[in-house]
Structures are given as structure tokens and as C-alpha cells.
Amino acid sequence: MQISSRFTIAMHMLACMDVFKDEYKITSDFLASSINVNPVIIRKILSQLKDAGLIEVKRGPGGAVIARPLDKITFLDVYQAVECIEENTLFHFHENPNPNCPVGKNIHCVLDDKLLRVQAAMEQELKSITLADMNSDLGKCLKK
Amino acid sequence: MQISSRFTIAMHMLACMDVFKDEYKITSDFLASSINVNPVIIRKILSQLKDAGLIEVKRGPGGAVIARPLDKITFLDVYQAVECIEENTLFHFHENPNPNCPVGKNIHCVLDDKLLRVQAAMEQELKSITLADMNSDLGKCLKK
DNA sequence: TTTTGTTGTAACATTTATTGTTTCATCTAT
DNA sequence: ATAGATGAAACAATAAATGTTACAACAAAA
Numbered sequence: 001m002q003i004s005s006r007f008t009i010a011m012h013m014l015a016c017m018d019v020f021k022d023e024y025k026i027t028s029d030f031l032a033s034s035i036n037v038n039p040v041i042i043r044k045i046l047s048q049l050k051d052a053g054l055i056e057v058k059r060g061p062g063g064a065v066i067a068r069p070l071d072k073i074t075f076l077d078v079y080q081a082v083e084c085i086e087e088n089t090l091f092h093f094h095e096n097p098n099p100n101c102p103v104g105k106n107i108h109c110v111l112d113d114k115l116l117r118v119q120a121a122m123e124q125e126l127k128s129i130t131l132a133d134m135n136s137d138l139g140k141c142l143k144k
Numbered sequence: 145m146q147i148s149s150r151f152t153i154a155m156h157m158l159a160c161m162d163v164f165k166d167e168y169k170i171t172s173d174f175l176a177s178s179i180n181v182n183p184v185i186i187r188k189i190l191s192q193l194k195d196a197g198l199i200e201v202k203r204g205p206g207g208a209v210i211a212r213p214l215d216k217i218t219f220l221d222v223y224q225a226v227e228c229i230e231e232n233t234l235f236h237f238h239e240n241p242n243p244n245c246p247v248g249k250n251i252h253c254v255l256d257d258k259l260l261r262v263q264a265a266m267e268q269e270l271k272s273i274t275l276a277d278m279n280s281d282l283g284k285c286l287k288k
Numbered sequence: 289t290t291t292t293g294t295t296g297t298a299a300c301a302t303t304t305a306t307t308g309t310t311t312c313a314t315c316t317a318t
Numbered sequence: 319a320t321a322g323a324t325g326a327a328a329c330a331a332t333a334a335a336t337g338t339t340a341c342a343a344c345a346a347a348a
Binding site for chain 2: 322323324325326334335
């Protein structure tokens with residue numbers, strides 16, 4: 001199973017918010033047309049990013065801006081803002097292993113810590129990349 | 145979004161196949177009762193593990209056995225056997241970024257390599273853990 | 289103060305993947 | 319042959335993501 005497109009959409013939104021911040025007012029319609037999804041999807045994700053303190057959204061006049069320096073927002077910040085997974089549950093565990101079976105009774109005991117290591121490795125890598133990295137690469141692309 | 149329970153089910157199956165290999169014939173019904181899911185689910189995963197060369201399944205008499213030494217089967221082997229994701233697509237990318245927008249046109253260019261790094265970090269960790277690790281821990285649990 | 293453009297949100301439809309179930313053909317050791 | 323399995327098809331049920339419509343709430347500007 002894949003990680004939902006909310007994450008790449010959020011990244012795309014943040015990229016736009018930075019690149020176009022001086023040229024355009026960043027509305028949900030504006031973002032929706034670059035990303036090619038329904039504006040309501042955008043607004044939901046705007047809400048999530050706002051709740052996480054990554055952006056500010058103006059109600060009446062409209063428009064969203066990034067709330068922190070780009071190098072202070074990591075991929076992990078964005079991932080956790082939009083991916084509504086509870087802590088430590090990247091892997092979906094089967095619900096009812098048989099407690100009367102020696103293996104069933106202990107399977108959590110032997111797997112949980114290892115699954116956690118895998119999740120931690122992924123999050124560590126997400127944490128090592130910032131919006132500044134993304135947008136400096138984007139700047140290079142745009143110059144060509 | 146979470147990684148499907150097929151992975152933890154497969155792990156549970158392999159743990160049983162090792163622990164009970166001398167005591168019982170490992171049928172899909174036997175595994176199903178330890179894991180508490182429908183035997184057909186088990187058979188589908190048995191098929192996937194067989195296709196990946198990790199186990200052997202006998203048709204007439206029934207019964208499944210692990211095909212390689214436990215320390216030669218990594219978590220990544222199992223993950224890739226049961227998780228039917230195409231290569232390099234842990235992250236679901238939104239399908240139609242607007243090619244007429246400078247950001248939409250380049251978003252793949254700036255994100256793909258970074259998403260790949262994250263996926264690689266996760267797979268690297270999955271690769272570093274083997275069934276032998278899991279089952280030696282399981283042995284310790286069973287002794288208590 | 290009304291208008292305008294926007295966000296916030298609810299409600300619902302659609303799509304997709306997972307998970308569960310029934311059924312039966314097929315296989316192979318006995 | 320029979321019995322106990324697996325393999326596989328068909329389908330139902332569930333859950334999550336994604337898409338859409340509609341409208342209330344808001345704040346700036348006319």
C-alpha cells in the first residue's frame with residue numbers, strides 16, 4: 001500500500017507558495033489549478049498544514065503563506081501534518097492473533113520493535129530533507 | 145496510509161512455519177487459526193511467498209516449509225513478496241500536475257529523487273533484519 | 289453597509305484496495 | 319478411488335482516499 005498523495009500534493013502546494021509568493025495571491029483555486037485537483041482537497045490540506053503551524057491562511061481576503069524559514073521545515077514535518085497515522089503505526093498489524101498459540105501470543109513482542117526500527121529509519125530520512133533543499137533544486141530547474 | 149497487514153501476516157506465517165515445523169503439518173488451516181484470518185487469505189500469501197522463492201508448498205499432501213536458511217531471508221524479501229507495489233513507488237504521486245505551470249512542470253524533477261532516498265532508507269533497514277533475528281527473539285519469548 | 293472573493297465545513301458520491309467468504313476444480317499421497 | 323490439501327475464481331463487505339456540490343462564515347474593499 002502506498003503513502004497517500006496528500007503528501008506530494010502538500011509538497012507541491014508549499015513549493016508554489018514559495019515560488020509565487022510575490023507574483024500571485026495564493027488561493028486554493030490557484031493551487032488547485034497547478035496541482036490539478038479539486039480546490040476542496042487543497043483546502044483540507046491547507047487546514048492540516050495550518051494546524052501543524054507550517055503555514056498561515058487568511059480567511060476573508062484569502063491567501064496562504066509559509067510561516068517559517070524554508071530550512072526550518074522538514075519533509076517529516078509535512079508528512080506528519082498530512083498523514084493522519086497514529087504514532088508508530090506505519091505497518092498495519094493483523095488485529096487478532098490467536099492468544100492460545102505460542103506464536104500468536106508472542107508475535108507482537110518479537111515484531112513491534114523491528115517494525116519501529118524501519119519506521120524510524122524512514123522518518124530519520126524524511127527529517128534530513130527540508131523545503132529549502134527542494135526549492136533550491138526547483139530554482140535550478142526554473143532557470144533552464 | 146498504512147502498509148497492509150499482509151506483511152505482518154506473512155511474518156507470522158513464517159514464524160509458525162519454523163517453530164512448528166517438526167510438530168505439525170503446516171497447512172493453511174493451521175496457520176489461519178494462529179493468525180485468526182480466513183484460510184484463503186493465507187493461501188494467497190502462501191502463493192506470493194512461494195513465487196518469491198521463500199517457501200515451498202506441497203499440493204497433494206499439503207504443508208509449507210521455508211526454502212532457505214532463516215538468516216538468508218530478510219524482512220525486505222518478505223515485504224517485496226507480499227506488497228504488490230511497483231518498484232520505487234512507496235509514495236503515491238498526484239497524477240496530473242499542470243504542465244503549463246512552472247512548478248507543476250518541474251515538481252517530479254525536484255521530488256522524485258528525494259522520495260526515492262526515503263524509500264531506500266526504509267528498504268535498507270528492512271534488509272538489515274532477517275527471519276533469524278525474529279525467531280531467535282521468539283525463542284527467548286517461548287522459554288519464559 | 290453591501291458586495292465580493294475567499295476559506296471552512298458538511299454531506300455525499302465515486303473510486304480503489306484490502307479483507308473476507310463461498311465454492312469448486314485440481315493435485316497427490318495413501 | 320479416496321481423502322485432505324492447495325489453487326483459483328467470483329463475489330461481498332469494508333475502509334480509506336479522492337472528488338464534488340453546496341453553503342455558511344469571514345474580512346477587506348467598494
